[in-house]
Amino acid sequence: MNFYQRLSALFLLISLYLTGCSSSSNKGEYDGINYQGQLNDPIMVIALLSEQQREWAGVPYLLGGNTRSGVDCSGFTRTTFKDRFNIQLPRTTTEQSRYGKRVPRSQIQTGDLVFFKTGRGPNSYHVGIYVKEDKFLHASTKGGVIYSSLNSPYWNKVFWQVRRI
Secondary structure (H helix, E strand, O other), rough: OHHHHHHHHHHHHHHHHHOOOOOOOOOOOOOOEEEOOOOHHHHHHHHHHHHHHHOOOOOEEEOOOOOOOOOOOHHHHHHHHHHHHHHOOOOOHHOOOEEEEEEHHHHHOHHHHOEEEEOOOOOEEEEEEEEEEEEEEEEEEEEEEEEEEOOOOHHHEEEEEEOOO
């Protein structure tokens, strides 16, 4: 089984185990257990990010967007942190790049924000959420909400910083 198959199986097991706990539909609650702000549990963070990706798959990139009609990178990270972890991030990539604590790339953890300098000028930044095994989740201009590899030639070349919330 590859990483995503194992992740899906784990997610299914957790869902089956917790199904009887509650039928709450509150954002930030996962089958009745409040995981808001729980970025210190990497397995749960991975499961919640996987769920977010499935729900947002196919949503096109739209500069300034933050809905399922269209979303940009900072809109996606802001919405994800609000909906899944009850954490309010600033709206823009520039503001998000100053939020939290900067950590070395060698110490990256699940749930950290990853930033890239994708062009020239003060607003030429991109942001995603680190998942695991050098993969991050983001709203891509070409593919919508997808996983990408930090080690791809492009993302490795434009990598800028990691921020821990």
